[in-house]
Amino acid sequence: MAQSHVIRFGGAAMLALALSACGAKPPKELPPEPGSNVSTTVSTTDTQTAPVNQTVAGSPADFTAQMMGRDTIHFALDKYNIDPVAGSALQGQAAWLLKYPLRHATIEGHADERGTRDYNLALGERRATAAKNFLVSLGVAADRLTTVSYGKERPVDTASTEEAWAKNRRAVTVVVE
Amino acid sequence: MMKPLAQCCLFALAVLLATPAAAQTIAPAPVVPPAATPTPNEGLSVTVSDDSAWASLGVHIPAFATNQDVPTSATGGTTARLGRGIAEVITGDLKNNGLFKPVGPNALPAIGFAEVGAPKFADWSARGAEMLVQGGVAANGNGNLTITCALFDVSLQQKLVSASWDVAPAEWRRAAHKCADKVYARLSGESPFFDSRIAYIAETGPKNHRMKRLAIMDSDGANHRFITTGQAMALTPRFSPDYKKIVYLSYLNGMPRIYVYDVDSATQRLVAETKSPTFAPRWSPDGKWILYSMAQAGNTNIYRVSAAGGTSQQLTDTPGINIGGSYSPDGKKIVFESDRSGSQQVYVMNADGSDQHRISFFGGRAATPEWSPRGDLIAFTHIGGNLRVAVMGTDGSGMRYLTNSWQDEAPTWAPNGRIIQFFRTEANSGKSTIWQVDLTGRNERRLPTPVDGSDPAWGPVRD
Numbered sequence: 001m002a003q004s005h006v007i008r009f010g011g012a013a014m015l016a017l018a019l020s021a022c023g024a025k026p027p028k029e030l031p032p033e034p035g036s037n038v039s040t041t042v043s044t045t046d047t048q049t050a051p052v053n054q055t056v057a058g059s060p061a062d063f064t065a066q067m068m069g070r071d072t073i074h075f076a077l078d079k080y081n082i083d084p085v086a087g088s089a090l091q092g093q094a095a096w097l098l099k100y101p102l103r104h105a106t107i108e109g110h111a112d113e114r115g116t117r118d119y120n121l122a123l124g125e126r127r128a129t130a131a132k133n134f135l136v137s138l139g140v141a142a143d144r145l146t147t148v149s150y151g152k153e154r155p156v157d158t159a160s161t162e163e164a165w166a167k168n169r170r171a172v173t174v175v176v177e
Numbered sequence: 178m179m180k181p182l183a184q185c186c187l188f189a190l191a192v193l194l195a196t197p198a199a200a201q202t203i204a205p206a207p208v209v210p211p212a213a214t215p216t217p218n219e220g221l222s223v224t225v226s227d228d229s230a231w232a233s234l235g236v237h238i239p240a241f242a243t244n245q246d247v248p249t250s251a252t253g254g255t256t257a258r259l260g261r262g263i264a265e266v267i268t269g270d271l272k273n274n275g276l277f278k279p280v281g282p283n284a285l286p287a288i289g290f291a292e293v294g295a296p297k298f299a300d301w302s303a304r305g306a307e308m309l310v311q312g313g314v315a316a317n318g319n320g321n322l323t324i325t326c327a328l329f330d331v332s333l334q335q336k337l338v339s340a341s342w343d344v345a346p347a348e349w350r351r352a353a354h355k356c357a358d359k360v361y362a363r364l365s366g367e368s369p370f371f372d373s374r375i376a377y378i379a380e381t382g383p384k385n386h387r388m389k390r391l392a393i394m395d396s397d398g399a400n401h402r403f404i405t406t407g408q409a410m411a412l413t414p415r416f417s418p419d420y421k422k423i424v425y426l427s428y429l430n431g432m433p434r435i436y437v438y439d440v441d442s443a444t445q446r447l448v449a450e451t452k453s454p455t456f457a458p459r460w461s462p463d464g465k466w467i468l469y470s471m472a473q474a475g476n477t478n479i480y481r482v483s484a485a486g487g488t489s490q491q492l493t494d495t496p497g498i499n500i501g502g503s504y505s506p507d508g509k510k511i512v513f514e515s516d517r518s519g520s521q522q523v524y525v526m527n528a529d530g531s532d533q534h535r536i537s538f539f540g541g542r543a544a545t546p547e548w549s550p551r552g553d554l555i556a557f558t559h560i561g562g563n564l565r566v567a568v569m570g571t572d573g574s575g576m577r578y579l580t581n582s583w584q585d586e587a588p589t590w591a592p593n594g595r596i597i598q599f600f601r602t603e604a605n606s607g608k609s610t611i612w613q614v615d616l617t618g619r620n621e622r623r624l625p626t627p628v629d630g631s632d633p634a635w636g637p638v639r640d
Binding site for chain 1: 228278383384385386387389410412413426431432454456457466470472475476500501514516520521544558562563564569584586587602604605607631632
């Protein structure tokens, strides 16, 4: 599973790099990030559909772009365990973080609105910590990762439905600028 | 027990009220202009008439009279206008707890200053009044006001209780609340609670990016004041018993931590210097201790620290989430919430952390327990699908719901242990409002706030 994910991750990385190189101006020559073997001279293709969006490799925007939604993992009701889908996403996050070892990240833990405020703050912290521990188990240094809980105060889906609550029970990894 | 209060106490009260400097710093001029201040009468009021014999007691409250209508520095205006305002505040207080049927000054004839101590009982009896609250407002040479208040039994033609206060003009509402407290205590046999303040979280903005600010107000919503700007999210405030400090959670610098905010100096300090997030602060009844919860490695435990600072003492130590906590009125026990059994339930322990045992065994989850200041009950949030406010005995027996809505949570007690405040959230919109309910669950009303509100916390009756 881990291997297949790395392959997918690699594909996403190439796609993102391809897109990032499609600006009107030629890409700037950038010093490679430590640990990065990726060349910045990627051929420009598909100029009709690509957005003008120059993402710097190893930047927070690069992380977000490459994760393609997998910067966020989800949890079952009142649970904080990492299920296989979340584990796969965290492996993708870990691969990026291991590639850019100077980057730090904050993991934001959230709960759905159907709990009390205090408890949900603690539950969000617990979820963020579970995600952090998983990343650490994959080799990311613990001192690069901080956690913060927003409890139920920052829903991503504002509806009051089971579907929205499932989206809001989450931990989001944000690479620090 | 039902006798009028001793005059010596009233004198002491008057002396305390005559030195308003400290109190003024707590209650500065209202940010919200008087005209925009929501009156308590606007709240939803569900009054029952079959509760008990005195629930339908007709209390008439004409405008307080003045010996001379002169300007004052109070926001309420001249002494005559203050006299009407005082009667309106008393009417609102008595109306809003659902126990009385007060008739306010707008529906009653004015009285003369000489009548204050000698009511025209025959006239009031003819109007159907059973109880009569009369009073006067006189401007003193030193700029203060002397506000007098008396409760009469119309059929007995007898004075039941009276008091007077020498107050700075800015404090006139406090005198009205003190008068309402006298009437309430004398007629119900319960302890007073109107002259108290409330800390809460003022909420504005969209559901996914709400601005949450610490705010304070009088028990009837007057003298409203925002404490924080909203740049850092604020949650779960609690007034110290002396009203000089507020503990609350702030996301200052992006890190959720508990701060002790000093009202007079407008400064704050961390309750504990830690790299870990701290939540759910609570005061001990004597104001000497602060309880808080801290998350470390995913587990949350309850700690206590001296209000003066110093080293924290860990009170719980189990895997999972132990959070909240509320002292019994004698300070010897703490009721708190823990999911050590698998879901949120209510536990009690001694104040030093010993003898932790679960008391909630009625199905569903039980959260945010708060010990009544009378010591007899614990209010909490019951989660069984919807979130509802409920009470139970201190051993977990006799659980009963007080509210039935989609999401009611975080009950806190009025100083007299007869009224509970909580906040209600609407599905989808996320709009939150502050409500009060009495222990019968039948008298429920919304407390008007300038914007949405949550996490209401009552302070004690003021000296």
